[in-house]
Every structure is written in C-alpha cells, then in structure tokens.
Amino acid sequence: MKSFSTRAVHGGREDLRDLGVHALPLDLSTTYPLEDLDQATLELDRAVAGEIPDRNPVYARLHNPTVGRFESALADLEGTDAAVAFGSGMAAISACLMAARQHGTHVVAVRPLYGTTDHLLNSGLLSLDVTWSEAENVSRAIRPDTALVIIETPANPTLRLTDIRAVVRQAGTVPVLVDSTFATPVLQRPAEFGARYVVHSATKFLGGHGDVIAGVVATDEIRARELRQVRLMTGGLLHPLGAYLLHRGLATLSVRVERAQHSAGLLASRLSGHPVVRSVSYPGLGWASAPAWQRTQMRGPGALIAFELAGGHDAARALLAALRLMTPAVSLGSVDTLIQHPAGLTHRVMSAADRSACGIGDGLLRLSVGLEDPEDLWQDLATxxxxxxxxxxxxxxx
Ligand SMILES: Cc1ncc(COP(=O)(O)O)c(C=O)c1O
Incomplete structure (x- = not known):
C-alpha cells in the first residue's frame, strides 16, 4: 500500500487519466436524465437500501459523484470500507445518533465533547437516554439497550485524551463513535483501534481554509448503508462544491497539520512558562513521558492548545481584544490562527456546573495554530x- 501522504494526494482520482482530465470533475446536477425507466427504478431501490447507485444517481439527494469521490478518498485515509459525507459536522453526528437509535435508545457519552454535541445529547431532541460517564467507567454504564458510546479525543476544548482501545474493550459489542476532528487521519486513525464510527467536522482541518462547512463519518459498509439511508430521508447533504474543496484540501492535509503542529509545540512551551498563564493543556508537553497508549494512539500532539489565564474571564476578554494577527473566532483547523473563549462561545450551551466539572473555566482560551511564522504568532500572543x-x-x- 502507498504511504499516507501519497494516498492523500491521489485518492479518489484513480480514473482521472482515463477521463482525460487533471482536476477533479465537479458535478452540480440535481437530477439525471433517465435512459430506461426500469433501470432507473433499480437504481432508486439500491439507494433506498443504502447502496451507492450503479450508473445513474437518479436524483442528487440519493448520490453525487463528486461527493462520492471525496468519501472514498477519506475512507482510504481512515482505513475504513466507506465514508458518508454530510452538510456539517453536526449533521454527521446527528445521523449517527439517528442510525444508532434503530438499535437501542440508550447512549453512553464521555465529557468533554464539542458544546453542540453535548447540547444535542442533553436536549432530548432525538429521544435518547444518555448516561454521562468517565472513560474508565464506560463498562459500568453499558445496558442491554445501549446503542452507542461517544467519545471525542483530543476533546474540544480541553485537549483531554481518551484511550480509544480501552473504551472499545469496555464497550464490548456496542459500537464506539470517536469524534477525531482535532486529530485528523494524519495523527490518529480510530478505526485501527476498533472504533466503528470516525467522525470529523470536515469544516476544520480537512477543508483547512475556512470556506466549507461539512461533516463526514468513516465506517464499515453496513453502517455506511444506514447512514446513507438517514441522509436520503433527512436530507443533510454535503453540496458537491463543498466536497470538491474538501477533496482538494486532503492533498495538503499532512503538510498543513505537520507545520501547524510544529508551531503549536513552540507556542505551548512558551505559554507554559508565562506568568499570566495558570495552566497549559497541549498533548505535546511531556509527550516523551506520556503513557504508551497515548504515544501509539496519536502520531503527534496536533495544532490545538488550551490555556487558562490566571485573571479569568476579564483577562481572556482583554487578551482577545489586544490581538492583531490571530483572529478571535470560533472554528479551528484553518490556515490562519484562530482563538476563542469556550465558556463564552463554543461551550456556552452547557450549564456552568457541567462546564466546570470537565475543566472549562472562565479563563480558558482555545488556540488553533495556523501556518503563519511562529515568531510572528508569539509576538501577537505576547501582546x-x-x-x-x-x-x-x-x-x-x-
Ligand atoms: C470536535 C467537533 N465536533 C463537531 C463539531 C461540529 O461541526 P460543524 O460545526 O461542522 O457542524 C465541531 C465544531 O466546532 C467540533 O469542534
């Protein structure tokens, strides 16, 4: 098998030479001319069963070839049979929950999770019974009607890492969903450790340029069929132009993640020696002495840093207001550096008690390091x- 970075450049493009084109074809059709009614009916039946139509997509909510190319390229990078793309990370996560709900109404979830994932689970919207558990206690939380275990590692926003293998062991036959948005397949491939669903907010590193909102789930073919069925029925589609941009983004993913990770290491060590900073959470600090599971689960510590200011909320507001190069904004994984205040923004939907129980204090800032020169970034951060x-x-x- 070719190496990861080669596959990231060439995946989903195998037929381009035969087609006589160099760039990815972009198919914007909403409907497709049908040559034969009976053939079209068979294609439709296939899509309703969650399969990929053979030759004719019939209608773009059933299948789109540009989206399909991105899905197979991403599945190859995650090492899964298939991937199913959606119109946002939250559409991807809610589709997994809807698919799981056919097998049971109980979900075990480990905090912290992205604020809206937490909110969705707590909202009762999908009529799921949720048990919040520590990662070490997942086996005790499993019930006969448990349909899914959900973890996020590295977790948003605290960068807490969870041992995927240990959770999969505890879950037994219950499928484990890993939100791997912060790691990307460059640094972590949860399916290698037994995770059944690997979810990305593709809005982040996969796209990488802050101009596509999207989500994707890498999984086995049986579960992919369930997800395609949910997508067909609920319509949470990824637009083909978004898929085109995401697919283009995959080609530079390794280079972007590795460069941003290098700068993040430098900034994290300077932050941890700064008198205004109470604590820094970055998996790269103390990497050499980290437990073996961490060093084998992740190929590197990534490009996100969480740090807590001694001066709390007021200090966080003052820091954000003083920045001139970094952009104070939610989202992450872009070519430019973004910084945000989880308690006031991404995790505001959680109760203050839940936030504080999982380490999201009022002085916490989350920094997504981009591709700028790290010395320029440090100068801005120091201001x-x-x-x-x-x-x-x-x-x-x-
Ligand atoms: C870890 C994680 N998962 C899921 C999401 C949701 O993704 P989207 O905003 O693309 O719906 C986000 C968004 O920030 C995220 O950070």
Missing part, C-alpha cells in the same frame, strides 16, 4: 498576554 496581566498572574515574573 495579548501583557494586556491580560492587569487581571492576574499565577506567579511572579522570572
């Missing part, structure tokens, strides 16, 4: 930290 220092320090200046 922000100076503005934050008025509100509190965790130690005297060295």
């Amino acid at each position: 922000g930290l100076a503005a934050a220092s008025v509100f509190g320090r965790s130690r005297a200046c060295a």
Whole structure:
C-alpha cells in the first residue's frame, strides 16, 4: 500500500487519466436524465437500501459523484470500507445518533465533547437516554439497550485524551463513535483501534481554509448503508462544491497539520512558562513521558492548545481584544490562527456546573495554530498576554 501522504494526494482520482482530465470533475446536477425507466427504478431501490447507485444517481439527494469521490478518498485515509459525507459536522453526528437509535435508545457519552454535541445529547431532541460517564467507567454504564458510546479525543476544548482501545474493550459489542476532528487521519486513525464510527467536522482541518462547512463519518459498509439511508430521508447533504474543496484540501492535509503542529509545540512551551498563564493543556508537553497508549494512539500532539489565564474571564476578554494577527473566532483547523473563549462561545450551551466539572473555566482560551511564522504568532500572543496581566498572574515574573 502507498504511504499516507501519497494516498492523500491521489485518492479518489484513480480514473482521472482515463477521463482525460487533471482536476477533479465537479458535478452540480440535481437530477439525471433517465435512459430506461426500469433501470432507473433499480437504481432508486439500491439507494433506498443504502447502496451507492450503479450508473445513474437518479436524483442528487440519493448520490453525487463528486461527493462520492471525496468519501472514498477519506475512507482510504481512515482505513475504513466507506465514508458518508454530510452538510456539517453536526449533521454527521446527528445521523449517527439517528442510525444508532434503530438499535437501542440508550447512549453512553464521555465529557468533554464539542458544546453542540453535548447540547444535542442533553436536549432530548432525538429521544435518547444518555448516561454521562468517565472513560474508565464506560463498562459500568453499558445496558442491554445501549446503542452507542461517544467519545471525542483530543476533546474540544480541553485537549483531554481518551484511550480509544480501552473504551472499545469496555464497550464490548456496542459500537464506539470517536469524534477525531482535532486529530485528523494524519495523527490518529480510530478505526485501527476498533472504533466503528470516525467522525470529523470536515469544516476544520480537512477543508483547512475556512470556506466549507461539512461533516463526514468513516465506517464499515453496513453502517455506511444506514447512514446513507438517514441522509436520503433527512436530507443533510454535503453540496458537491463543498466536497470538491474538501477533496482538494486532503492533498495538503499532512503538510498543513505537520507545520501547524510544529508551531503549536513552540507556542505551548512558551505559554507554559508565562506568568499570566495558570495552566497549559497541549498533548505535546511531556509527550516523551506520556503513557504508551497515548504515544501509539496519536502520531503527534496536533495544532490545538488550551490555556487558562490566571485573571479569568476579564483577562481572556482583554487578551482577545489586544490581538492583531490571530483572529478571535470560533472554528479551528484553518490556515490562519484562530482563538476563542469556550465558556463564552463554543461551550456556552452547557450549564456552568457541567462546564466546570470537565475543566472549562472562565479563563480558558482555545488556540488553533495556523501556518503563519511562529515568531510572528508569539509576538501577537505576547501582546495579548501583557494586556491580560492587569487581571492576574499565577506567579511572579522570572
Ligand atoms: C470536535 C467537533 N465536533 C463537531 C463539531 C461540529 O461541526 P460543524 O460545526 O461542522 O457542524 C465541531 C465544531 O466546532 C467540533 O469542534
């Protein structure tokens, strides 16, 4: 098998030479001319059963060839049979929950999760009974009607890591969903450790340029069929133009993640020595002495850092207001550096008690490091930290 970065460049493009084109074809059709009614009926039956139509998609809610190319390229990178793409990360996650609901109404979830995932599970919208569990206690939370275990690693926003193999072991026959958005398949392939659903908010690193909102689930063919059925019925489609941009983004994914990760390591170590910073969470700090499961689960620590300011909410607001290069904005995984305040934004939908129980304090900031020169980034961050220092320090200046 060719190496990951080669497959990231060439995946889903195998037939381009035969087609006589170099760039990915973009098919924007909503409907398709039908040569023969009986043939079209068979194609429709296939789609309703969750299969990919053979020659004619019939209607774009059933299948789109540009989206299909992106799906097979992503599945190859995750090492799964198939992938199913959606119009957002939340559409992907809710489709997994809807598909799971056919097998049971109980879900076990480990915090922290992305705020809206947490909110969806807690909202009762999908009539699921949710048990919140620590990762070590998943086996105790499993019931006969448990249809899914949900984890996020690295977790948004605290960067907490969960041992996927250990959770899969505890879950037994219950499928485990891993939201692997922060890691990307460059750094982590949860299916290798037994996860049945690998979810990405493709809006983030996979697209990488902040111009596509999308989600994707990499899984086995049986579950992919269920997800295609949910997508067909509920319509949470990815637009082919989005799929085209995501597929193009895959080609540079390794280079982007590795470069951003390098800069994140530098910023994390400088942040951890700064007097205004109470704590830094970055998997790369202490990597050499990390448990073996962590070093074998992830190929590197990634490009996200969470850090807590001693001066709390006011310090966070002052830091964000002082920045001139980094963009204060939600989202992550873009070519440019983004920074945001989880308690006030991405995780505001959680109750204050739930936030604080999983380490999302009022002084916490989440930094998604981009591709700028790390010294320029540090200069900007240092200006922000100076503005934050008025509100509190965790130690005297060295
Ligand atoms: C880890 C994680 N999962 C899922 C989502 C939801 O994705 P989307 O915003 O594409 O719906 C996000 C969004 O920030 C996320 O960070």
